[in-house]
Amino acid sequence: MIELEQVSYGYGGSTLLSDISMKLAPGSFHFLTGPSGAGKTTLIKLCYAELTATRGRVSLFDQDTQQMSRDDVARARRRIGVVHQDCQFLDHLNVAENVSLPLTVSGRSLEHPSELDDLLAWVGLTPQRDAKPPELSGGERQRAALARAVVMSPDVILADEPTGNVDWDMSLRLLRLLVELNKMGKTVLIATHDMNLIRSAKAQIQARVLRISNKQLHQAGADL
């Protein structure tokens, strides 16, 4: 699905990620950890071509991003649901409209409008359905971002700290959503600092843990 081969990336002159290779196979479930500032968000942005690698090769769905046109990138992104760390919304639209944005821009709609209600109910946003994003709490924004990332039933879900601002019970609920999607064959990558979340996931499914340290990507041991 998404593959990085010997990718390096740096802001300005300094190298942040060096010689990283990673493969998100269809149906796999990955966690991405590492200290704050290690480059988790940067790595995720490379995975949906928001950033372009300074060296190496990034492929989305077997297409080299270097060779993709902007329209190709847009089409690939419709198959990738992204939860941005600073959740980005259109502030003049309400939660329901923001969550269905991926459908709108690709000219699609849900088979049953009630699916949107179910999704909002699952992430606990039924009361905020008509609220505007600036009126939401941090956790509510994260839940809305997650709902938006999964609404298209994308092949890949990249979630950057989706549970950073929510309580443990809600974290488990959000994780459940991603686990269920993974069981349906979706590829999932979650960047998180939360070791409890990782343990909880590992109890439910096969999950791999990747760790960024010293600009490199490592497979974390099974001792987590």
Added chain:
Amino acid sequence: MNARLGSFLRFLAGDAQADRLVPPTGYTARLTVFAAASMAFLAVFALALSLATGRVADRWGEALAKSSTIRINAPVDQMDAQVLTVMDILATTPGIGNARPLSDDEQRALLAPWFGPDLPLDQLPIPRLIEVIEEGDGFDAEGLRARLAGEAPGAILDDHTRWREPLVRAAKRLRALGFVSIVLIGALAGVVITLAASAALAANEQVIRVLRLVGAQDSYIANAFVRRYTLRALGGASVGTVLGALAVFLMPSSGEQGNFLTDLGFEGWQWLWPLLIPPLAALVAFAATRQTARTVLQEKR
């Protein structure tokens, strides 16, 4: 071309949902509408000016070209003889449809504004006038002048061309300037809308980022802006055109033909010309915004 027009109209009919993705911007929206309305208003006047001067040029050119005058200055006792000679010459000159001496009454009427109605014409050394109406391609003025000089030394051909041509030239120049103004107004509309659209694109950077994040293609994002500005230009220009046409319609009219100032307006089917202004404004806005959006979206990845 037809296919293009079709897709343009479909585009205008649009997708209401896509429209909402770009936040409404009250202030710049009103400015754009106002600018479009003002320019349409000006365009109506430039158009009226062009058409009116065109009409004047045609009329002067036509009416004056067809008639000229021969003035005979001679002692009273030779006058009738010279008039007869001139009439003979005119009868044998090709290209003259009709020639006749003005009657005393007509001459008196011409002079009345200056000397009053009771002028004793036969006692005054007043030149006699012969009105000459051309036919076909007209006569050879220089040839006629030469013959008159030889046979009726008091006769002078005044073929109006001396003062007519510069007037007609000026009217034609004015018409051309009117058209240039229309083109400039169109270009200005393009510039204003380009500036407004690029300001809007810059102000909505966050919106563009979010739309891209969820997989919107450039053309989709661009269309949301393009449609908005095209409709604004269409709406503003329609209002401006109606107001401009109304102002032209209400211009006081003297009812006289060929009076340039009071004749500034449209005649008959010419009233259809202003109808072209709103769609043209929409087209200019469409092209300007699309070009701007494409450039801006291409620049930032």
